Amino acid sequence: MTIDFFQLFSANSVLVVFTIIAIGYVIGNVKIGQFEIGITGGVLLCALVFGHFGFQIDPIVQSIGFTLFIYSVGWQAGPQIINVLRQDGLSYLTIALFMSLGSFALVVGLALVVDLENALAAGLMAGALTSTPTLVGAQNAVEAGLVPIPAGSTSEAIIESISVGYAITYIFGTVGLLLLVKLLPSLLKIDLVEKAQDFAKERGFVAEDSAKEAERPILRAYEVPSVDYEKKTVAQASSDFLSQYQDYGAIYKLKRGNDIIDVSPDTTLEPGDKLAFFCSPKLHEKIREEMKLGREVLDEDLVDAVVDVVEVVVNSSFAVGQTIGQLAIQQEHGCRLTRLTRSQIEMPLSPSTRVQRGDVMYLTGERAALQQLVSILGVEERAAVETDLLTFAAGIVVGLFIGQITVRIGGIDVGIGNAGGLLVSGIAVGFLRANRPTFGRMPAAARFILMELGLLFFMVGVGLNAGGGIIEALGAVGPKLFLCGVVVTCIPLLVGYAFGRIVLNMNPALLLGALTGAMTSTPALGIVQQAAKSSVPSLGYAGTYALANVLLTALGTLIMLL
Known part of the structure; x- marks a missing residue:
């Protein structure tokens, strides 16, 4: 033939x-x-x-x-x-x-x-x-x-x-x-x-090192030792380390006996407490060394959490115009911003980078905390699995x-x-979609393939x-x-x-x-x-x-x- x-x-x-x-x-x-x-x-x-x-x-x-x-x-x-x-x-x-x-x-x-x-x-x-x-x-x-x-x-x-x-x-x-x-x-x-x-200095940020920020956080728990922590607050215990990184939010949970206690910088620690941290592997190592924590513990109440990754389209009046630092994603919500894109271009992960309407944030954190954060920032892009x-x-x-x-x-x-x-x-549709995300769903992959x-x-x-x-x-x-x-x-x-x-x-x-x-x-x-x-x-x-x-x-x- x-x-x-x-x-x-x-x-x-x-x-x-x-x-x-x-x-x-x-x-x-x-x-x-x-x-x-x-x-x-x-x-x-x-x-x-x-x-x-x-x-x-x-x-x-x-x-x-x-x-x-x-x-x-x-x-x-x-x-x-x-x-x-x-x-x-x-x-x-x-x-x-x-x-x-x-x-x-x-x-x-x-x-x-x-x-x-x-x-x-x-x-x-x-x-x-x-x-x-x-x-x-x-x-x-x-x-x-x-x-x-x-x-x-x-x-x-x-x-x-x-x-x-x-x-x-x-x-x-x-x-x-x-x-x-x-x-x-x-x-x-x-x-x-x-x-x-x-x-970068003029705007108050170091623009580069975003790679280390992109490390996927993990959840680990440690026991508070009986020495050096009597009646110390979280802020006092971590003043030499965590405060440098503004990472109080990395403390995910505190367990005292059988009770789970909400954590804030003013929370007083007691010997025998168990602290769970949600942060990068490298930061876990530094936390344990510099805060002089005890052995790692496997406690279901502390480490049994659903860790997830979401994409969020920023459109809330609260978030638009704020800097990354002002949003306090890590400090107040215990989640981590790993990427920020604008018009498909990656932006610096710096405290002074100002968030704009339509930006896409890639966030990692415990699922419940992420859901709360998404409601503050905008709409979860991942939920739009179908294109409108x-x-x-x-x-x-x-x-x-x-x-x-x-x-x-x-x-x-x-x-x-x-x-x-x-x-x-x-x-017109793109602008309205960014302001009213109840219509016009189009995941990033769909946008890319249609345009490309x-x-x-x-x-x-x-x-x-x-x-x-x-x-x-x-x-x-x-x-x-x-x-x-x-x-x-x-x-x-x-x-x-x-x-x-x-x-x-x-x-x-x-x-x-x-x-x-x-x-x-x-x-x-x-x-x-x-x-x-x-x-x-x-x-x-x-x-x-x-x-x-x-x-x-x-x-x-x-x-x-x-």
Whole structure:
């Protein structure tokens, strides 16, 4: 039996899509030194090759991918749109606007100087900034009929030109940005480690050592010895040790005879008492040595507890705006915060890190204590084992309807298109969900797969569309388009850094994080954090990322309307 693979792939869009995604994942995970092009880049490269050999897919696949991705971008940005205006918010807002509008102006200027058509200019901006939302906005403007089609051309040809521009500039946009953020501190003779430490001290925290905080707590009980503890309070007994760590909450239970007694710093200890501690293994060892406790005891009343891990979406008016230190999770509830993420970016576990609406806290503790803590902080994400597809689908429907609304101005129908409508709807649903968690359930894993799969479906379509004409385009406009891409990748970052330092007086470590967020480059954030040996840059990244996604989508549409 003979299998014609070319015919098999030509007749089966599903086979083409998932083959490209699988191979793209392999390519994207290949590292050369510290650099890798990432999953999106790997899928794009693979799709370009398939497209060059004439393979195509049903257009509905790319449309579904576009819809899932751009709506998810809005949904993720929703809780952070208001938060970005809080602590350091004006600086983040200014950086996001400066970078987005500055990049847009630079691209428009270059297009005029080197005579690039709008489609290639849109692809240039999207690729040089590695901004998929810009690409989505530009292509959707064509598909929605917002862009006049020149005589002798077609919407398909314009979309192909956008994809070609994106493909030619994307690789340097990825690798070049990583190189630039890695070399910039050295070129400017900036000690990024020192600057991150300065910021940490200024805000009253040591940002790094979150790894030790992430150790899973365990429950152990010890006997209070007959010496040194006569009529001492818990605070007195632990003053030389636990008070340094603000860890009174690590004392889980106290048993005296057959009675369980509530523990507070003022509780008086008596010989023969049994103390149960809920803390990390390392802290157990130090507690026993420094508090001079007796033998370990196995008492069911003390150690028979259900220890659990929960994810909590912060949305309570009590928690929003408080610092981690003010929430006193360990001291008052005996639970431990092991991770804090914002827009899927991990934040420093520092007493001065301010909690925002929509943040996700990963907490470990005894189940009853966790339930009480969850009621104070927000809603338990783990309880949402099912995705509320009704709200998800309804939000998309509303967004698509919004995208169809147009206003006639001077005889021209003006609208925001499907991309703008889906963004608006996604932002609204995400914001409402963060404030009223009674609807719109979407666990983190569901959010990731919907957004990631939508992006990859879309990128497969982009690569296949561009693959057919990329060889000709490389010969015709490739060199000048590539050089323009280098300029658009480098100049906004350098000018943005100067603006942030001179005008906004931002800390370099925080500023570089904000700049990578404004350019929506998570790999670049990783390079900055590695250079700073700190998670401080993630604060800046989270501050600009959500707003930049929204702005760049709108600018992708706008550049096609010029």
